Amino acid sequence: MSDLSRTLDEPIAAPLHPDNTGYQWQFEPCGDRCVILIFGNVFSIDLNRQAALIGNQLRTLGAQGLLPGVTDVVSAMVTVGIHYSPELIAGHFPDVSPYESICKLVAERLKDSRSVAAKIGACLEIPVCYDPEYAPDLEDIAQACRLPVNEVIAAHTADWLDVLMVGFAPGHPYIGMHDSALSLPRRATPRTLVKQGSIGIANRQSVIYPADLPGGWNLIGRTPLQMFSSLSEPPCLLQGGDKIQFVPITRHEFELLARENAK
Numbered sequence: 001m002s003d004l005s006r007t008l009d010e011p012i013a014a015p016l017h018p019d020n021t022g023y024q025w026q027f028e029p030c031g032d033r034c035v036i037l038i039f040g041n042v043f044s045i046d047l048n049r050q051a052a053l054i055g056n057q058l059r060t061l062g063a064q065g066l067l068p069g070v071t072d073v074v075s076a077m078v079t080v081g082i083h084y085s086p087e088l089i090a091g092h093f094p095d096v097s098p099y100e101s102i103c104k105l106v107a108e109r110l111k112d113s114r115s116v117a118a119k120i121g122a123c124l125e126i127p128v129c130y131d132p133e134y135a136p137d138l139e140d141i142a143q144a145c146r147l148p149v150n151e152v153i154a155a156h157t158a159d160w161l162d163v164l165m166v167g168f169a170p171g172h173p174y175i176g177m178h179d180s181a182l183s184l185p186r187r188a189t190p191r192t193l194v195k196q197g198s199i200g201i202a203n204r205q206s207v208i209y210p211a212d213l214p215g216g217w218n219l220i221g222r223t224p225l226q227m228f229s230s231l232s233e234p235p236c237l238l239q240g241g242d243k244i245q246f247v248p249i250t251r252h253e254f255e256l257l258a259r260e261n262a263k
């Protein structure tokens with residue numbers, strides 16, 4: 001019996017690279033059509049970047065036809081979800097279960113990840129209007145962080161940040177990590193409606209609402225850019241592994257860009 005023969009609820013652990021990078025990962029089943037590649041149980045930028053890199057490598061392998069049976073690859077904070085068709089994968093490894101088959105296939109493909117030229121994350125500037133109309137919580141954020149409003153904006157726009165993952169809703173990015181000066185929790189009472197393009201902040205992260213949605217993040221500004229469009233390819237403006245920097249714009253600039261993006 002293969003070393004990958006385990007019960008369906010038992011994780012399969014293995015070193016990530018043969019070149020002793022120190023990273024560790026393990027497989028864990030998620031239903032009968034998805035396996036999770038887990039890099040750690042506690043968030044860190046280092047592990048997040050590793051998950052984004054491996055997710056991109058797996059997507060590249062899939063585009064090359066080297067992951068038969070895999071239907072989607074989704075990177076998250078410190079994990080990568082690999083969705084697969086049990087019917088298709090079973091034909092490639094007939095002596096083991098579909099779960100064992102997908103683990104075996106992915107492990108074999110990642111043995112020498114250096115041979116995979118994965119897509120490099122994009123770098124984008126995200127224009128943000130911090131006018132009170134678009135930043136209803138800015139004063140409260142400043143009070144919570146014990147900073148003047150202009151210093152809050154300066155801290156929010158100071159650095160290039162990682163797109164940690166896209167989730168919650170299509171095109172909804174989680175972005176971080178901000179300076180520790182911007183440490184504050186989510187709102188005690190979520191809003192039932194947050195306008196598309198609104199940027200929320202909490203726990204040293206920002207999110208951008210891709211549509212009119214409920215939400216409990218502190219609203220610090222709004223961007224005129226569209227985060228998601230089913231007519232675009234890819235439909236999401238941002239992907240895990242990208243880097244962004246928020247750039248302040250005036251209300252007039254916001255309105256001009258909003259009209260351009262609405263065309």
